[in-house]
Amino acid sequence: MKLRANLAIGGALFAVAIFVGLLAPWLAHTDPVLDANLLNAEEAPSWLWWFGTDGQGRDIYSRVVYGARISLTVGIVSQLINSVIGVGLGLSAGYWGGWWDDVVNGLTNLMLAIPSLIFALAIMAVLGPGLTSLLIALGLTNWSFTCRIARASALSLKSQGYVQAATVLGYGDLRIMVTQLLPNMLGPIIVIGTLGMGSAVLSEAALSFLGLGVRPPYPSWGSMLSEARDQITTAPWLSVFPGLAIFLTVLGLNLLGDGLRDVLDPQSRSRHT
Amino acid sequence: MTGPPLIEIEDLRIDLNHGSGRIPAVEGISFRIDRGETFGLVGESGCGKSITALALIGLLRQPLSIGGGVIRFEGKEIQSLPAAGQRALRGNRIAMIFQEPMTALNPVSPIGRQIAEMFVLHKGKSWREANRLAVEALASVRVAAPERRVKDYPHQLSGGMRQRVMIAIALACGPDLLIADEPTTALDVTVQAEIVELMRNLCAERGTAVLMISHDLGLVANVCRRVAVMYAGRLVEERDSADIFRTPLHPYTQGLVASLPRLGSRGVLGRNRLKEIAGVVPAITNFPAGCRFNPRCAQATDICRTTVPETSLLETGGLVRCHHHA
Numbered sequence: 001m002k003l004r005a006n007l008a009i010g011g012a013l014f015a016v017a018i019f020v021g022l023l024a025p026w027l028a029h030t031d032p033v034l035d036a037n038l039l040n041a042e043e044a045p046s047w048l049w050w051f052g053t054d055g056q057g058r059d060i061y062s063r064v065v066y067g068a069r070i071s072l073t074v075g076i077v078s079q080l081i082n083s084v085i086g087v088g089l090g091l092s093a094g095y096w097g098g099w100w101d102d103v104v105n106g107l108t109n110l111m112l113a114i115p116s117l118i119f120a121l122a123i124m125a126v127l128g129p130g131l132t133s134l135l136i137a138l139g140l141t142n143w144s145f146t147c148r149i150a151r152a153s154a155l156s157l158k159s160q161g162y163v164q165a166a167t168v169l170g171y172g173d174l175r176i177m178v179t180q181l182l183p184n185m186l187g188p189i190i191v192i193g194t195l196g197m198g199s200a201v202l203s204e205a206a207l208s209f210l211g212l213g214v215r216p217p218y219p220s221w222g223s224m225l226s227e228a229r230d231q232i233t234t235a236p237w238l239s240v241f242p243g244l245a246i247f248l249t250v251l252g253l254n255l256l257g258d259g260l261r262d263v264l265d266p267q268s269r270s271r272h273t
Numbered sequence: 274m275t276g277p278p279l280i281e282i283e284d285l286r287i288d289l290n291h292g293s294g295r296i297p298a299v300e301g302i303s304f305r306i307d308r309g310e311t312f313g314l315v316g317e318s319g320c321g322k323s324i325t326a327l328a329l330i331g332l333l334r335q336p337l338s339i340g341g342g343v344i345r346f347e348g349k350e351i352q353s354l355p356a357a358g359q360r361a362l363r364g365n366r367i368a369m370i371f372q373e374p375m376t377a378l379n380p381v382s383p384i385g386r387q388i389a390e391m392f393v394l395h396k397g398k399s400w401r402e403a404n405r406l407a408v409e410a411l412a413s414v415r416v417a418a419p420e421r422r423v424k425d426y427p428h429q430l431s432g433g434m435r436q437r438v439m440i441a442i443a444l445a446c447g448p449d450l451l452i453a454d455e456p457t458t459a460l461d462v463t464v465q466a467e468i469v470e471l472m473r474n475l476c477a478e479r480g481t482a483v484l485m486i487s488h489d490l491g492l493v494a495n496v497c498r499r500v501a502v503m504y505a506g507r508l509v510e511e512r513d514s515a516d517i518f519r520t521p522l523h524p525y526t527q528g529l530v531a532s533l534p535r536l537g538s539r540g541v542l543g544r545n546r547l548k549e550i551a552g553v554v555p556a557i558t559n560f561p562a563g564c565r566f567n568p569r570c571a572q573a574t575d576i577c578r579t580t581v582p583e584t585s586l587l588e589t590g591g592l593v594r595c596h597h598h599a
Contacts, residue, residue, distance in 0.1 A: 161376030168330060169442065170364030170395060179390065183381040 007259025013252025017245075021068035028062035033217045035059065042235050052237035054227070060237060063219035064245050070220040071249065074134055074213075075201040081139030082200075083193045086146025091177055091185075093147075094154025104147065111144040117203055124212040134213050138200050146192050153185035160184075187264030191257050198253030205246050221246045277348030278305040279449055279482050280329065285342035287324055289557065290335065297340060298557055299325055299506040301584075308449065309480040311473075313493030313514065315529070316503035317554055322486045325503075326452050329484075330367055331359040347449075365395040368443035372455040374435035378427040384438045385411070385423025391445040410441040414471060433464035437471065444475055451476060454486045469496060490529050494518055502526050505555055505565040508584070512591035522593045524570045525550070564596065572597055 020027060029050075040057035043049045051060035093104035111119070120137040127133035154177075157163060163180050171180070201221075207213040208222025216223055221242040228238035287299040299321035306312045314322045327333050329344055331351055344351045346362065354362070371377045379387060388410050389403035398406065404423070411419035414437040427435060436456065443451055453472065457465040473496055476483050487493050493500055494514040501511040502525065510523040521527040528550035552569035555561055561568055567577040574596070582596045 161371060161373050162379045165369075165371060165377040165439075166379075167332060168363055168369045169391065170360050170362070172360060175394070179382070180379055184379070 004259050004262060006255040007263065010252045010255025010257070010259050013248055014256050017068055017072060017249045017252065020065055021072045024065045024069055028059075028065045030059045030062045032058065032063040032066040032219045035062075042231070044235075045237050051241040052235065054235075054238055055231065060224075060241055063224060064221070064241050067219040067221045067224060067242060067245065068249075070131065070214055070218070071201050071204055071222075071246070074131070074138060074204040074220075075197045075249075075253075078135050078138035078142070078200045078204075079193055079197040081135070082141075082143040082196055083146050083189065085140070086143035086192075087150045087182070087189060089143070090147035090150025090152075091154045091181060094151040095158055095173070095177055095181060101151075104151070108144045108147050108151075111141070116141040116144075117206060120203060120207060121210075121212065124207060129212050129215055131214055134204060134207060137207070138203050142196055142200065142203075146189060146196070149188050149192055150185060153188065154181050157181050157184055188261075191261040191264060194253055194257035194260060198250040198257070201246065201250055201253070277345065278307050279310075279347060280306040280484070281343075281345040281348075282325075282329070283343045283345075285325065285328060285344065286340040287321065287328055287333065288338055288340035290338060291558075295340065296557060297506065298337065299328075300340075302342070302503075302508055303584075304501055304508070304511060306450065306482050306484060309477075309482055310499070311476070311483045311485065311497040313485045313487065313497035313500040314503060315487060315490050315493050315500060317488055319554060319557070320503045321506045322503050323454055326369070326454055326484065326486055330363055330369060330452065332363075361395070364391060364443075364448075365446045366448050367450045367452065368446070368448040369452040369454065370436070370439045370443045370456050372458050374432055374439055374459060377439055378435055380427055383424050383426055384430070385425075388423070388438070388442050388445055391442055395446045406445070407441075410445050411438070413444075413475065414438070414441045416441075432460050433468060436460060436464075436468050440468075440472055440475065444479070444481065447479060448481060450482045450484060452484045452486070455488070456485070457492070458487075458489075465492075472496075491533055502529070505560060506557070507565060508592070508594060509566065510591070510593045510595075512587075512593075516589065516591065522587070522598050523566075523595050524572050524597075525566050528569075564594075 035058060037057040040049070040053050041055055043053040045052040049059055049061070051064060053059055089104045089107070093101040119141045123137035123140065124133055127136060158181065163176060166176050166180050204213055204220065205222030205225065208220045209226040211226060214220040214223050216227060224242040225239055228235070228242070232239050282305070283303050285299065285302040286297050288295040289298045302325055304312070314325065316322045324333065324337055328339055329351070333339060339352060346367070351359065351362070378384065385404060385407045388407035389400065392398040392403035392406050393400060407423055408419045411422055416422050416434065416437055427438075430438065451472075456472065457468055460468060469492065472483070475481070483497070485493055485497055490500075494517065497514050499511065500514045500517050502509050502517070502523065504525045510517065510521070510526045517526060518530060521530045528548070531548035532550065534547055550569055555565065555568070561578070563579050564570070564573070564577045564582050567573040570577065576596050580596070582594050584592050584594045585598060586592060
């Protein structure tokens, strides 16, 4: 099979991000929070301080490395919550139909009508800032696309011969959904999930930038950008490197999502070859 | 044999709910199948044979619903069972195989797992035990090297192989009744013969009763001891399969038998045209009054056009619904 550039590059970028997050204690030069030293404040990037230092003399490289943990945790966990909610609602709505389908459709339309970042802001305002509320806020606001896809797949799959055969063979509803419908709709769900992870990383940055996400002094890429905005002219490295980290991670996830779609969706595959 | 028959259907009516009204798609169906018996249901497309089978396993979906009559399995009314009770019957006591082996298997699951799932679902076996039984089940439908084949996915199998797998799944739990809805229609003629033979042998060995649904009178007569012929939602004749071939009584059955090509007959040799039944099947919304076959029947008289014929019992055993045999 031909190697797909977007799949390879996207996968590599995402893998590097994961790798950095996992190995942060070994990759970082200093402690991202505690090793502040005003003698080293606002040093430009050099061989000693790869990405420079901030106003309190903390190593930006180490903070970006540790920031990967928070950004990726938020991206992955909140998207997993979204996928579980979206698939659960969409699959059951498509399979059962009836009043439940109407309820789920109404909810989905509601979610689509409200910009998800605004909704997340509202939730954060109620829950207060912090990592857990960030996960909850982003996990509850971005499931509508997954839900749409799962519902549409369930609708078309339930008329397939093998789903009807399973009914005749005495499978219960839940067993049919898990063993017959879910595996057959996994492709598009994975694609949506990967793309959703990218947007969750962005949303985390946005919320943290607004001061609603991870609180200082803990480093997340968004909160680092937020702290750096005053010095953007005097110490641009403070915002460039966390920004670059966000950019590369989201780019990687989007390329990965596109690549997976090419592989998993036979129709777009035939268009490309 | 004493005790209630395995399946007993009495005066079944199935309604097609159409806008405001209800149209009876099937009515006045009664038959019984005893343990280990082979029973054939024959009729042309749309005469209601498949929905009769679906009603029997409690799987009619809107716009179809049971409008009247009783279906009993071992003397118990199926309609009055709770949903869980009906589900426990399906696949375990009553199994079904379908016309299309191409689509009846889950494409993303290995066939061994699909067979094994039946043991887990209905017999409460562990997966390890179920996987072992799946290999045995696959061997019993004469699949070569079953311990390797269980790992195959449906797309790796031919149509005939898939139908064998379907039979293995259907017979996995040792059901009392196997419903076969046009089991060979999608297969090559040579494969057809193998599959029919396999199904007949396995069911005979295990004492499984068979309800075979087909439009192929020859196939059904070959496999089944008794045959019922349906026309436009009603049973018109029910006889031993040998009798129905030798002396068909209902004009529709006579037409069917006459339209079968026979090896060496003048029709097959091209010297004579094959017989056909003139006219077309009436639409479900437009069934004629009286006997529904009357517009196509050469023997139709005035009474056929006004009065629905009653089912009459024959001295030789069997039933016929025709004014000329009352």
